[in-house]
Amino acid sequence: PGLKHQRNLKDRGPVATVTDFIxxxxxxxxxxxxFRKGACKNCGAMTHTAKDCVERPRKKGAKYTGKDIKxxxxxxxxxxxxAGKRDxxxxxxxxNHLELIKADNRIVEERLKAVQKExxxxxxxxxxxxxxxxxxxxxxxxxxxxxxxxxxxxxxxxAxxxAxxxxxxxxxxxxxSDDAKEAESAAADLGQKLGMxxxxxxxxxxxxxxxxxxxxxxxxxxLDVSSAYYDPKTRSMRENPLPGTNPNExxxxxxxxxRATGDASKLADLQLYQFEAYDKGQNLHLNADPTTVExxxxxxxxxxxxxxxxKANKILEKYGGQQHMEAPPAELVFAQTxxxxxxxxxxxxxxxxxxxxxxxxxxxxxxxxxxTAIWGSFFDxxxxxxxxxxxxxxxxxxxxxxxxxxxxxxxxxxAVSQSVExxxxxxxxxxxATSNAVMExxxxxxxxxxxGETKLDESKVRAAVAAEKANANxxxxxxxKRKYNxxxxxxxxxxxxxAYYRNKAxxxxxxANFSQDGL
Numbered sequence: 001p002g003l004k005h006q007r008n009l010k011d012r013g014p015v016a017t018v019t020d021f022i023x024x025x026x027x028x029x030x031x032x033x034x035f036r037k038g039a040c041k042n043c044g045a046m047t048h049t050a051k052d053c054v055e056r057p058r059k060k061g062a063k064y065t066g067k068d069i070k071x072x073x074x075x076x077x078x079x080x081x082x083a084g085k086r087d088x089x090x091x092x093x094x095x096n097h098l099e100l101i102k103a104d105n106r107i108v109e110e111r112l113k114a115v116q117k118e119x120x121x122x123x124x125x126x127x128x129x130x131x132x133x134x135x136x137x138x139x140x141x142x143x144x145x146x147x148x149x150x151x152x153x154x155x156x157x158x159a160x161x162x163a164x165x166x167x168x169x170x171x172x173x174x175x176x177s178d179d180a181k182e183a184e185s186a187a188a189d190l191g192q193k194l195g196m197x198x199x200x201x202x203x204x205x206x207x208x209x210x211x212x213x214x215x216x217x218x219x220x221x222x223l224d225v226s227s228a229y230y231d232p233k234t235r236s237m238r239e240n241p242l243p244g245t246n247p248n249e250x251x252x253x254x255x256x257x258x259r260a261t262g263d264a265s266k267l268a269d270l271q272l273y274q275f276e277a278y279d280k281g282q283n284l285h286l287n288a289d290p291t292t293v294e295x296x297x298x299x300x301x302x303x304x305x306x307x308x309x310x311k312a313n314k315i316l317e318k319y320g321g322q323q324h325m326e327a328p329p330a331e332l333v334f335a336q337t338x339x340x341x342x343x344x345x346x347x348x349x350x351x352x353x354x355x356x357x358x359x360x361x362x363x364x365x366x367x368x369x370x371x372t373a374i375w376g377s378f379f380d381x382x383x384x385x386x387x388x389x390x391x392x393x394x395x396x397x398x399x400x401x402x403x404x405x406x407x408x409x410x411x412x413x414x415a416v417s418q419s420v421e422x423x424x425x426x427x428x429x430x431x432x433a434t435s436n437a438v439m440e441x442x443x444x445x446x447x448x449x450x451x452g453e454t455k456l457d458e459s460k461v462r463a464a465v466a467a468e469k470a471n472a473n474x475x476x477x478x479x480x481k482r483k484y485n486x487x488x489x490x491x492x493x494x495x496x497x498x499a500y501y502r503n504k505a506x507x508x509x510x511x512a513n514f515s516q517d518g519l
Contacts, residue, residue, distance in 0.1 A: 016084055035062055045073065270297055391409070
């Protein structure tokens with residue numbers, strides 16, 4: 001029969017797309033002359049209510065005055081598709097944005113014209129001031145010439161006036177050349193400042209690459225996998241990739257060498273001083289004003305050295321001991337040391353200075369059940385199992401048996417290996433050897449269920465049970481809260497093993513959850 005019964009057979013109207021556009025803000029027709037029932041109480045339009053009205057709230061609405069009734073708006077009702085409903089720029093007129101851009105460009109042009117007019121006006125005023133100064137200077141010189149001409153002869157006055165006129169013309173020429181140069185420089189500055197706002201951009205900056213193409217990359221100096229680590233993100237190699245080479249022939253000694261030599265340490269000290277001074281209220285900045293920071297740091301170091309020396313002198317004057325402050329000779333200081341370091345031919349450390357082991361974020365060195373070593377500190381090669389290093393036990397969370405348990409396990413392992421090597425023909429001989437080893441182990445520290453064969457002191461057993469409970473409650477997970485003698489291992493006795501097995505929780509015991517209240 002098909003699946004036509006599941007289809008929507010209703011007629012679907014046209015669906016508007018994203019590109020369809022109908023401008024908003026259009027009016028349906030002319031405004032009404034009287035107020036209509038159901039219209040907006042504020043403006044009188046029928047297309048909205050007073051709550052949604054965007055007109056200015058009137059003191060008396062159109063419902064009560066019947067004046068200035070607004071026309072009805074054209075409501076755009078379009079059946080948009082999925083993209084049309086979610087289009088942020090639906091029914092947006094892009095021409096409005098172009099008008100805004102043009103208006104902004106006109107404002108920028110007017111501003112540039114005003115700046116140019118101001119510059120030209122300043123240049124003109126400067127020119128007028130210079131011409132006025134020249135005229136005043138000439139008038140003064142002419143007045144001086146007239147005064148001198150009255151006292152001298154006519155021929156001398158003619159010669160003097162000629163000379164004066166020549167000097168005037170010379171000075172005027174020099175002044176004109178200087179003024180012309182100033183005008184040219186000012187015009188150049190004006191054109192440069194105006195050109196900066198006309199898409200000329202700012203000054204270009206050139207940044208040097210971190211490595212020249214002719215240089216050998218750091219990670220190619222030593223191709224050994226176990227050599228110095230190279231961080232590709234920061235392009236840094238902290239350690240020396242070739243530690244055995246001659247220092248005079250080294251091309252690259254590692255980033256740590258660069259950081260620890262030269263003025264790097266001084267710069268770090270300056271940075272630290274700037275941070276401390278800023279915290280104490282001084283407004284210092286190493287990059288903005290390095291000279292001030294350097295001078296302030298020098299003054300601070302001098303004052304600190306003087307204060308330290310004054311304190312030391314006062315203490316020595318009061319208590320004495322100047323002879324102990326003298327440094328030993330250099331040949332004694334640098335000739336011998338208490339630290340032993342052994343190197344191989346390549347220069348790497350064989351014994352001596354070893355790298356400090358970095359602790360993980362997990363809890364470490366937590367000892368439980370009277371153990372002095374952690375689980376996994378010992379590996380039994382015969383059974384291929386991990387265990388504890390103090391008693392060679394391969395059972396996790398087992399009670400520590402100390403050196404006696406360690407000796408017993410070694411004897412048992414030796415007996416088993418000896419029996420395997422001899423390969424006894426009689427099976428009874430093998431079982432007897434193993435039983436003897438087990439009996440030796442039991443005689444040393446007991447084996448739990450077979451403790452009934454040995455004689456136990458009940459008072460010691462009760463004391464061991466109480467001590468076991470106290471030890472279980474006093475297990476401290478935090479290393480900082482551990483007591484002083486908590487790491488010492490006591491000798492394991494039969495009463496201690498009996499107390500351990502009495503307190504041991506057995507999950508397979510059907511009476512484990514039994515209580516007296518249940519009766």
